[in-house]
Amino acid sequence: MKPIITIAKRELSGYFASPVAFVFIVIFLLLSGFFTFMVAGFFERGQASLEAFFAWHPWLYLFLVPAVGMRMWSEERRLGTIELLLTMPVTPWQAIVGKFIAAWAVVGLALALTFPVWITVNYLGNPDNGVIFAGYLGSFLMGGAYLAITAMTSAMTRNQVVAFIVSVVLSLFLILAGYPPVTDLLVQWAKPWLVDGIAAFSVMSHFESIQKGVLDSRDLLYFLSVIGFSLFTTGVIVRAHRAG
Amino acid sequence: MIQVRNLKKTFGPKVAVNGVSFTVEKGEVLGFLGPNGAGKSTTMRMITGFIPPTEGEVKIGGHSIVDQPIEAKRLIGYLPENAPSYADMTVLGFLTFTAELRGLSGAGQKKAVERVVEMCFLENVLHQSVETLSKGYRHRTCFAQSIIHDPEVLILDEPTDGLDPNQKHEVRTLIRRMGEKKAIIFSTHILEEVEAVCSRAIIIDRGTIVANGTPSELKQRSAHAGAVTVRIGEGSAAAVKGKLDGLNLVERAVVIGESPATVRAFPRKQVGSEDLARAISDVALKERWSLLELHTEEGRLDEVFRSITLPDTKASKEEAK
Structure with a gap:
């Protein structure tokens, strides 16, 4: 447990020593504000809910989360510090989890800093704060899922740009598999059970139900298993690379 | 302390x-030599x-490093x-991080960091970030990291690479001093370093160990080892060569240079180099040569290194001179 905390602390200080964390947080806040108020018409809706705010998160995360996570392992390999890290008395697991937690904390911090929008909606109306909490939880889990995928691609290459692009493509697949325009298209030639099966892999359907305030264990399990599977694969890749 | 088997x-x-085996005990400093790509770094990566x-x-x-890696x-x-x-870290931050990963905390951690900062002369750059440092400082920072927990086993892959001559000297002194209590393996391209620091040396070529012994044992394998060189103020080299060739202890004498005449005499088999030197000094006295130099060749590691790791006859030809 101790090495995980040590590694997470170092990673976190790394995010804030370079502009990565600040740029991510500022851009996330600017874009989420822009989409919520300008594009989705938060005020015009006249509803005391944050639906307009959360609806954009899958798309915002698509580009921003891989940007945070892309250096996680590729930087380590480029600098050669992976040799230092993995010859310390730590297991690869502790390193993988420590790094993941630190990056996830950056995403969590950015999400927490959107609190003014929560204050606004409470000031203007009487929203169901339980639903809003569920929305935040869902958004945080979704960010974690994207991030775990980025960790996996970042372990594959020493090139951050490659890691970024591959993560975006993989995450895009997870969005589109359950995105209504795509599923509507699929229904025309595929069997409904197949379409449902593909859609079950999508973050969209799971995020939407959580965001509506339905905390279904299946949705939670979905996000946790995407994180678990991706980090497990990260471990396999890190080991395989050592084997040369 | 270190056992490497097959x-x-x-x-x-x-x-x-391919099939490297050796052991290193406490108090030993093992030099790891070999041309680039011989498998030195790969071996060290497996050991660590x-x-x-x-x-x-x-x-x-x-x-076992495979079954009990953490221990x-x-x-x-x-x-x-x-x-x-x-x-992106400062030197202090980096050293504190590695100390923490090594399980050091509180006062022990602070002490350990202070100790290596002093040992590696890092006081001046303590709060500078690593990327702004010169190569020498960067190297010493990483070296400091390796000794922060006062380990019993030290594996150093080219520890003096990129250092200036003074720093090289410091690092060598440090390794030799630590070698009294630790088991140390270090790789290098600099052969004089091996003589200065190592208690034993291994030469590795194309993945296998081709020589293993103390530096002086290795030097004996040089073709020069045991030969006696004389340098004389006046007279021609050919005359000196003629006289030395006449000695029955001498297998052959070779002219190395004219004015001053320098000749090297190689002993016959089973002839001690001391006997040879004595015989030559007798000749010098008798001939009234003005002797500038008379010394016994110890052999040179770089020749041994070349003759072992260069497969073609070029090296052996050069050596026969």
């Missing part, structure tokens, strides 16, 4: 290390547990090739 590593069809061996085993203080890695301090470190 270590083998293949990368696809390429065999990088960074890459798993294809075959064979490594034991550190009785712990084994605790005993090791490692300076990887090119001395990597986190560019």
